[in-house]
Amino acid sequence: MPPADAAPGALEVLDLGPHAQPARRSLSGGHPGETGTMLPPFIDHHVHLELFEPDHLAAGGIAAVVDLGANPSVVARFAARDPLPHVQFAGQFLTAPGGYPAGRSWLPAGALREVRSVVAAPANGRGSLYDAAETAVDEQVRFGASVIKVVLNSTAGPVFDPATLDAVLRAARARGRPVAVHAEGPGMAELAIDAGVDVLVHTPWTDELPPVLVARAARAGQAWISTLDIHGHGAATTDAARARSNLSRFARAGGRVLYGTDLGNGVLPIGVNAREVSALAGAGLSAPVVVAALTDPWPHHEASAWSMDGLATFVPGPPPARLDHLGTWLAGARVLPVEDLEMIDR
Known part of the structure; x- marks a missing residue:
């Protein structure tokens, strides 16, 4: 029902x-007097800038992106550009020798870093036997990486053993960087969750995760990046259903959900993806939680670290009355300077 003090017919x-x-x-600007809703700048937390043209993202409502796999020298140049979007990045995919995505035709040159395995116990207090992990992590950090990306895909090749994964985690945390993991295949989400990684870059979809595992991930403060729409692009598929079920239970357990699309992976909208938003709503996330997923400052702790104080995402027209219309409405968003907007009393 409308609030008690709403105008008649509201x-x-x-x-x-x-x-x-x-x-x-x-x-004084374009579309003078157009009314709508101002929101904090939207962030797509999973993209691959070398695989699509990013210059139209702001016109589609996305102010910033997190690149999760690229040649670090190339993506660092994207991050240094003046035009939107603002960019944070992981640099190379860190994987076991011969592991995914080695050999993939879409993989940009220089985007893969194979890390040899380590033994479980360091030889001394410094942990000198973790040098392979430390070197790989340091290479990304020197290029300006804000997050370290690890691939655990048991369906397409070897993966890190627990000791090597732990070595990467230790090296990243010593340098103040979170670790984000692509977990695909039986047992891979469990390996990542048990290791204490910070983020899963996809909602797990290859298995229906046990409730105790989902709850453990949520309690640990892990975040999951949604990427629901890559499973069928709106069509009903088994993978899509498993991912939606896992995300629904994770969110109900108090897990932190980040909006992300894996933009660059196939044909996806440049800007807010209405199907991704609708899939989040279909997983039981409320409108405020969807907005929070779109505006979460990860991989930073504070929104101010993105240096976007002068920007807002503006969505024209009144918000919808129904949650299943939220995606279509948000797909009309665009990024604007705050100075081009005037607040309206509620």
Whole structure:
């Protein structure tokens, strides 16, 4: 029902959370006087900038992206550019020798770093036998990586053993970097969760995860990047159903969900992906939780670290009344300077 003090005939709309503010566009700019909703800048937390053209992301409502696998020298140049989007990145995919995505036709040159295995116990207090992991992590950090990306895909080749995964985690945390893992295949999500990795870069989809494992991931403060739409692009598939079920249970357990699309992986919308948003809603996430997933500052702790104080995501028109219409509405978003918007009293 509309609130008691609403004007006669007022329509009920979705509550988008505390950061949503009715606004109109300045009379001096484009689309003068257009009304809508101002939200914090949207972030796509999983993209591959070498595999698509990013210059139109801002026109589609995305102000910033996290690249999760690229040649570090190339993606560092993307991050240094003035045009939007703002970029944080992981650098190379770290994988076991011969592991995924080695040999893939889509893999950009220089985007893969194979790390040899280590023994479980270091030879001395410094842990000198972890040098292979330390070297790989340091290479990414020197290029400016904010996060370290590890691949555990048992369906397509060898993966790190627990000792080597732990070595990468130790090296990354010693340098203040979170570790994000691609976990695919039987037991890979469990390996990543048991190791204490910070983020899964895809909602697990190859297995229906046991409730105790999902709860353990949520309790540990792990975050999952959604990427639900890559499983069928809106079509009903078994993988899509498993991913939606896993994400639903993770969110109900209090898990932190990040919006991410894996943009560059096949044909996906440049900007807010309405199907991804709809899939999040279909997994039981409320409108404020979806907005939180879109605006979460990861891999930073604070939004100010992105240096986007002068930007906002603006969505024209009134918010929808129904959750299943949220994706279509948010797909109309665009990134604007805050100075081009005027607040409207609620």
